[in-house]
Amino acid sequence: MNEFEQKISSISKRLDYPSTPNISASVMKKIRQPRFISRRLTWSLTLILILLVSLFAIPPVRAAILEFLQIGIVRIFPQQIEPTQEPISTITPAPSMIPLLDSIFGETTLDEAKQQVNYPILLPQNFGEPDYVFVQDAEGYMTILVWMNPIQPQSVELSLHFIPNESWAIKKMGPRVLQETMVNEYKAVWAVGPYPLILYNRYEIEFTRLIEGNVLIWTDGTITYRLETHLSMEEAILIAENLQPIP
């Protein structure tokens, strides 16, 4: 520890904290509270159940309720599905990673990430090594690679998630443009923001992010890949189909 760090360390110990409340007592009370469902709640739940059963009896309603796309561990509730097979060229200003970079846990290096995960980490061609690497333990290690835009260093050029099955659960609510496509032989989906993305981790902590970039999602059965970029769908597919394991 140098002189500055020693000084910081000694000053920080003198901070006046509020006295610690009796947290254990409050938590014990909640833990020991018998869980019961009130009669009113029971009635409400019964009514909701009856309503849902009735709604499911009507074919168009059933179709609407069940209309979502599942790619690996990602479930997408589309706003509208574009039936066209024509590729859609969409350029949006920038992916939305930047505001989160400060709050993403598990920053590491590519070498350390290779040791941590039991699946091959793939890199896109011509992008070099990522500027940021994150590995998050969520009953399966999720890897996030981030490449910053060399011209605008404050914005993200590309981010690539590797999400093992049974790791995180992800819901996308109502992307603006959604198109089914293929990455090599795998089924894929192309989604365009803005839309809220909801992630749940092992502590059931919910993160909601507003996605403004374009996202290509595909799965090989064991890993769900999520490529977020400002590039067009054709360019994203080209990148995805040419991912290579780290040499």
Place this chain on the structure above:
Amino acid sequence: MKITSAEAYLDEATLIRRAAHGEAAAWEPLMQAHQQAVFRLCYLLLGDPDDAEDVAQETFLRAWNHLKRFDSTRPLRPWLLSIASNLASNRRRSAGRYFSALQRAFQNEIPQTNLEEKNLQSNDANELWKAVQSLNFQDQQIIYLRFFLDLSVNETAQVLEIAEGTVKSRLNRAIEKLRKIIQQDFPILFEGHEV
């Protein structure tokens, strides 16, 4: 089975195993042992004692609900602090926090702080805290864990789920940023010392 006073001195791993099997009484001494560190980290990250208490409670409830998945041979504190940190990060972004802060502001119950009554040393610490608050969340977090809560590099690495080498490099970067902030905005903090 009730925890007797003698059993209260059982080692942490045994208490964790018992608590994981649903024995609430085994969870209580563990909470008592770690509630101060958890509350203080929440307070540092959120800056509000009510918010800190809420998040600390939530931390222990979440941990209790997920104890079966926790490896009882590992120390509990880094895991609790990791949950607390995640929850505090979420809380900072949530709209509810701003509403509750607004509500308090309108309740005319603004805590009266008499700076004159506080000693100079404590003021130094408050100034340092203000300086750290100018950093981004990730930098604040590592400085609070390492310096304010006095965690070792190894414990900090466990809380942040990163390698010890990454803790060191990230800490160095955060300290450099803090040094600049202090030089620029809080020079009095290190008056007479070379910053």
